[in-house]
Amino acid sequence: MSKHTLETKLKAxxxxxxxxxxxxxxxxxxxxxxxxxxxxxxxxxxxxxxxLQSTYTKYSFDLNLELFF
Structure with a gap:
């Protein structure tokens, strides 16, 4: 996840x-x-x-298990 918000990036x-x-x-x-x-x-x-929008997606532990194992 990005350390900086979209708002901060836009302001900068x-x-x-x-x-x-x-x-x-x-x-x-x-x-x-x-x-x-x-x-x-x-x-x-x-x-x-x-x-500037983040493309990061956080998946739950259960979904990770389902998707990758």
């Missing part, structure tokens, strides 16, 4: 794009790694808001 991308700050400054402000911000901006530019 908006800040980077509109305030014209560096990736490093944006990352420091939002408590992220510089590489995270670079990736978020690229995903946002290519896919919009949907590109």
């Amino acid at each position: 991308v908006d800040f980077y794009i509109n305030k014209q700050c560096s990736y490093k400054e944006t990352a420091e402000l939002y408590g992220a790694n510089t590489s995270d911000v670079i990736q978020w901006v690229a995903l946002f530019k290519k896919h919009g808001k949907e590109g």
Whole structure:
């Protein structure tokens, strides 16, 4: 699961794009790694808001047993 919420990612991308700050400054402000911000901006530019949504799915223990054994 992502350490950062969709809201935080969107705010960081908006800040980077509109305030014209560096990736490093944006990352420091939002408590992220510089590489995270670079990736978020690229995903946002290519896919919009949907590109920043998590694709992680957590399955219950019972379902894992059913699916994988």
